[in-house]
Structure formats: C-alpha cells, structure tokens
Amino acid sequence: MLAAFLIPTTSADASAPLRTHAAARGKFIGAALATSQLANEATYRNTAATEFSQVTAENAMKWESTEPSPGQFDFSGADAIVAFATQNNMQVHGHTLVWHNQTPGWVQSLGASAMRAAMQNHISQVVGHYANNPAVVSWDVVNEVFDDNGNLRTSFWYNTLGQSYIADAFRAARAADPDAKLCINDYNTEGINAKSTAIYNLVSSLRQQGVPIDCVGFQSHLAIQYGFPGDFQQNLQRFAALGVQVRITELDVRMVMPRDATKDATQATYYRNVVNACLAVTACAGVTIWGFTDKYSWVPDTFSGQGAALIYDENYQKKPSYTAVHDALAGGTTTDPTPPTTPGTPSAGNVTSNSATLTWTASTDSGGSGLAGYDVYREQGATDQLLGRSTTNSITLTGLSPSTQYQVYVRARDGAGNVSADSALGTFTTTAGPGGGGCTATGTVQTQWSTGYVIQPVTVTNTGTAGITGWTVTFTLPAGHTLTGSWNATLTVSGQTVTAKNLGYNGNLAPNAGTTFGFQVSRPNGNTQTPSGYTCA
Ligand code: XIL
Numbered sequence: 001m002l003a004a005f006l007i008p009t010t011s012a013d014a015s016a017p018l019r020t021h022a023a024a025r026g027k028f029i030g031a032a033l034a035t036s037q038l039a040n041e042a043t044y045r046n047t048a049a050t051e052f053s054q055v056t057a058e059n060a061m062k063w064e065s066t067e068p069s070p071g072q073f074d075f076s077g078a079d080a081i082v083a084f085a086t087q088n089n090m091q092v093h094g095h096t097l098v099w100h101n102q103t104p105g106w107v108q109s110l111g112a113s114a115m116r117a118a119m120q121n122h123i124s125q126v127v128g129h130y131a132n133n134p135a136v137v138s139w140d141v142v143n144e145v146f147d148d149n150g151n152l153r154t155s156f157w158y159n160t161l162g163q164s165y166i167a168d169a170f171r172a173a174r175a176a177d178p179d180a181k182l183c184i185n186d187y188n189t190e191g192i193n194a195k196s197t198a199i200y201n202l203v204s205s206l207r208q209q210g211v212p213i214d215c216v217g218f219q220s221h222l223a224i225q226y227g228f229p230g231d232f233q234q235n236l237q238r239f240a241a242l243g244v245q246v247r248i249t250e251l252d253v254r255m256v257m258p259r260d261a262t263k264d265a266t267q268a269t270y271y272r273n274v275v276n277a278c279l280a281v282t283a284c285a286g287v288t289i290w291g292f293t294d295k296y297s298w299v300p301d302t303f304s305g306q307g308a309a310l311i312y313d314e315n316y317q318k319k320p321s322y323t324a325v326h327d328a329l330a331g332g333t334t335t336d337p338t339p340p341t342t343p344g345t346p347s348a349g350n351v352t353s354n355s356a357t358l359t360w361t362a363s364t365d366s367g368g369s370g371l372a373g374y375d376v377y378r379e380q381g382a383t384d385q386l387l388g389r390s391t392t393n394s395i396t397l398t399g400l401s402p403s404t405q406y407q408v409y410v411r412a413r414d415g416a417g418n419v420s421a422d423s424a425l426g427t428f429t430t431t432a433g434p435g436g437g438g439c440t441a442t443g444t445v446q447t448q449w450s451t452g453y454v455i456q457p458v459t460v461t462n463t464g465t466a467g468i469t470g471w472t473v474t475f476t477l478p479a480g481h482t483l484t485g486s487w488n489a490t491l492t493v494s495g496q497t498v499t500a501k502n503l504g505y506n507g508n509l510a511p512n513a514g515t516t517f518g519f520q521v522s523r524p525n526g527n528t529q530t531p532s533g534y535t536c537a
Contacts, residue, residue, distance in 0.1 A: 018325060021329035027329070029052055029287055030055060032288060044296075047316060056095045062101075092136045093137065095140045097122065098143065119161075123141070123173050130177070141183060144185070146195050146198050151198070170211050182213055183214065185218075185250075190218050190232045215285075218248055219249050222270050223303075224270060240284070245284075246283050248284070251290060257307050261362050262392050265391075268321045291310050292310055320365070339419055341420060342420050343361065343374060345424040353400075355396060358396075360393050363412035371412060376395050376410050377409055403430060405440065432463040438462070440460070440461050441475075443459075451524070452520065453530055454518065458517050461514040467509065472499060480524045482521065483498060487519070
C-alpha cells in the first residue's frame with residue numbers, strides 16, 4: 001500500500017517534457033546547442049526550449065569562437081546561446097576555457113610566460129563576461145587534460161607550461177566569478193579505469209592544496225558496440241565522496257549504422273542507465289546530451305560509419321532513447337503496455353548436421369521501452385524447448401541432432417517485459433552426421449478437420465553415402481492427441497512420443513533413396529496442433 005503514495009497523479013504528468021520530470025527529481029536535463037540551428041530552425045528551437053532545462057554551447061564558447069585573435073573577444077555566438085537560455089529559463093554550463101582543440105594557432109605558438117598570461121586573460125575575460133549573469137552557473141575550466149592511460153596529455157599547454165597550468169586556470173576562473181562551479185571535464189572516464197582514477201587523484205590533490213575545483217564532468221560519449229560501463233554509478237559516487245559536484249556533460253550513444261530497432265532498444269538502455277546513475281547520486285547535478293536530434297550530431301563526422309546517437313531522429317521524432325530518458329526521470333511511473341510486433345517466420349541457412357543459422361524479419365516496439373531480444377523455441381507439442389536468445393534478428397543454433405527436422409518459432413520481448421505473439425513456424429532438417437549413415441524424416445499434413453488429421457506422407461530419405469537396411473523415425477504428438485491408425489510402418493506410442501519402424505519391404509534404402517509412411521490422429525475438438533520434431537535414425 002505504501003507504494004500507492006508514490007504513484008503520481010495525472011496522465012498529463014506522465015507525458016510532461018523531460019525538464020518537468022528532471023526538476024521534480026532536483027536535476028537538470030540539458031542539451032548542447034548550436035547557434036546556427038537556434039537562429040534558423042523553429043523546430044530545433046522549440047524542442048530545445050520545451051524539453052531541456054540546461055544548455056551547453058556546442059562550440060560557441062570555445063576559444064576559437066570567443067577570442068579568435070589576441071585580445072579580440074567576440075561573444076556574439078556565446079551571447080545568443082545565453083540569451084536563448086535566459087528566455088527559456090534554462091541554466092548554462094560554460095564550455096570550455098582551456099583545451100588543446102579549437103584553440104587558435106596564435107595561442108599554441110606562444111612562449112611560456114606569454115601563454116600563461118594569455119590563458120589567464122582569456123579566462124578572466126570570458127568568465128568575467130558572464131559573472132553577473134545568473135543563467136551561467138558553471139564552467140569547464142580544463143577539458144581533456146589526461147590520456148587514456150592516466151598520464152597527463154602532452155598538449156601544447158602541458159608541453160609549454162607543465163602541470164601547473166591546471167591549477168592556475170582554476171584560480172583565474174574563481175577570481176573572475178566566485179559563484180560559478182568550476183569543473184574538470186573528460187571522456188572515457190565513465191567507468192573506474194586508469195584515466196578516471198588519474199582525475200580522481202588530481203581532484204583530490206588540488207582540493208587538498210586549496211585549488212578551487214568544484215565539479216567533475218563525465219562526457220559520456222558512449223557506443224552500443226563497446227558495452228555499458230557497469231560501474232558508472234560507483235564511479236560517480238567515489239567522486240562525490242571527494243566533495244565535488246558531478247555531472248554528465250556530453251552524453252550520446254552512437255551505433256554502427258544502419259540504425260535498426262534492436263540497436264535503438266540497446267541504445268535506450270544506455271540512456272536509461274546513465275540517467276538512473278545520475279539520479280542515484282545526490283551530488284550529480286544533471287545530464288547534458290550532446291545535441292538532441294540525429295539531424296545535427298558530431299558523431300557521423302567523427303566516428304566513421306557510426307551515428308544515430310541522440311534521442312530524436314533526423315525528423316524530430318522521439319526515439320526509444322527519448323522514452324528511456326523520460327521514464328527514468330519520471331521515476332518509472334509511465335508504463336509500456338504495448339508488446340512488440342510479431343517477428344517474421346524464421347528461415348534457416350548454413351544448415352549442418354548440428355547447427356543452423358536462423359534469420360527473421362525484426363519486430364518493432366512502439367510502446368517506448370524498446371525491443372529487448374528474441375526467444376527462439378522448438379515446437380514440441382506440450383512443452384516447447386527454448387533453443388536460444390538473441391538481441392538481433394538472427395541466431396546460430398548449435399548442438400542440434402543430425403538428420404532431424406526442427407520446427408522453430410520466434411517470440412520478441414520488450415524492455416518492459418511484454419511478449420509478442422509467436423512467429424509462424426519455420427522448418428529445417430539438419431544434415432546427416434559424419435560417418436556416412438543418416439536419414440531424414442519430414443511429415444506433411446494431408447488433410448485435417450476439427451477433431452483430427454492425416455499426416456501423409458512422412459518422407460524418409462537416406463541422406464548418407466551408404467545404403468541402409470532399416471530406419472526408425474520418432475516424433476512428438478501434441479498433448480491430448482491419440483494415434484488412430486497408420487500404414488507403411490509399425491508405430492508404437494510411449495507417452496506422446498511415437499516411434500515408427502520400417503516394414504520388411506521398405507527398410508532398404510540406397511543413398512538418396514526415400515520411402516513414405518502415414519498415420520492418422522484424433523485430437524480435442526478445436527485444437528489446431530499437429531506433430532513436430534521428426535527425427536530419423
Ligand atoms: C565537438 C563538437 O560537437 C563539434 O561540432 C566540433 O566540430 C568538435 O567538437 N569533447 C568535447 C566537445 O569536449 O567540445 C566536442 O564537441 C566533442 C568531444
């Protein structure tokens with residue numbers, strides 16, 4: 001009954017934009033925005049304003065934009081972002097003051113004392129420009145200062161100034177705006193690894209020295225083909241224990257193109273996991289997505305052959321990852337009652353004596369939780385056998401019996417546990433095993449009525465390379481079905497398993513030769529099942 005108190009409210013609530021739900025959880029939900037799209041595209045502008053409570057300038061606050069030549073500051077792009085944020089009651093995260101990319105050549109070629117002075121002046125001017133603007137709440141003071149192995153990156157900053165540039169940058173930022181949260185930001189730091197541990201150690205030592213660092217940003221440029229960092233929340237938590245704010249600063253989840261429903265579903269789980277990790281850590285201020293529509297994303301330009309990393313598609317349609325973010329922020333209060341569509345009939349390729357690859361037309365899932373995977377079953381009458389599971393619309397089955405007919409079907413599941421209808425049955429027969437012997441059996445329904453059916457012919461084929469002098473075919477009768485007659489073979493029944501043996505005149509089969517038998521069965525009125533699992537030995 002206690003749970004009832006947690007269940008909100010109206011359906012309008014459930015369909016509220018992301019920022020409404022985020023606010024209710026005490027977090028921001030943000031997006032990186034680009035000035036030209038903001039200026040030129042109403043859908044872009046309106047979606048951003050409606051859904052997000054926080055903005056990071058994708059490029060407009062970088063050094064090449066704000067100080068393209070020494071001492072010549074240009075805040076036009078940055079101001080446009082801040083104005084949009086102010087109009088729409090969004091907070092702004094300043095990105096980024098000291099970075100080795102998108103910094104003009106004139107900075108990079110300075111000598112040590114001139115470079116230090118240029119850095120301090122840049123920080124002082126840019127942070128100072130927004131110091132009295134309440135929308136601008138935080139800054140990436142340094143960005144990507146570590147290599148993945150945990151060594152400090154040998155950027156022009158480090159090579160010219162040594163490690164001290166980092167502490168100096170933070171001091172300059174604090175001097176320019178005592179209220180802003182000052183962050184260090186990096187990528188590949190979501191899990192606990194050499195790089196995130198190096199940042200952890202640096203932050204810890206800077207704070208011990210009294211250097212003003214308040215916050216750690218985790219870019220979170222993820223990819224579904226590399227797996228989700230399962231210790232993300234634990235990693236955020238260890239930083240939180242240092243007394244700093246943490247934030248997800250540049251979330252996107254790319255995939256190898258082309259996009260499909262299965263990849264979308266996997267992507268949605270990554271988005272959900274990131275949002276849930278932030279929700280679980282009190283010190284996590286919120287999540288910024290690096291863009292929001294696949295129409296505009298740095299991913300295809302940067303990671304060849306990859307894309308579709310964001311939560312809206314190119315036409316501003318919400319993807320499963322949008323729903324995942326939404327539902328995570330909404331606290332799991334919205335539900336997905338809609339099962340996936342029925343998968344296509346599985347068809348078998350690469351059939352050997354013990355394996356086969358099945359493929360089928362993928363299901364789609366419109367309920368929002370996204371496709372979770374497929375279960376592949378062998379039809380066996382009463383209790384069907386689960387042969388395997390797959391997150392794609394294909395599976396390679398192994399460990400099959402030789403010379404055996406398999407009738408298989410596929411069922412799709414979604415992230416909320418809804419199950420689709422079963423696909424139609426696909427049929428294949430494994431080849432004879434090594435050793436030359438072997439036969440196959442395939443049954444065909446000749447006629448059926450509401451209370452029974454005739455299977456004729458069951459075709460028995462010698463698939464081996466030598467002649468055989470007898471054969472035994474087994475198959476399974478569905479529950480409640482009773483054998484009422486047979487011809488051209490001797491049939492014995494044990495439980496629901498029927499064993500058919502050749503008669504004297506049709507046991508000898510040359511290689512590739514075949515023979516047939518048949519049988520009749522009665523079944524409960526209205527039951528539509530027929531036998532399955534013909535095996536020949
Ligand atoms: C990217 C932008 O998205 C691109 O438009 C630009 O061409 C290059 O930079 N880490 C960061 C971001 O901190 O600033 C980068 O943004 C993506 C990686």
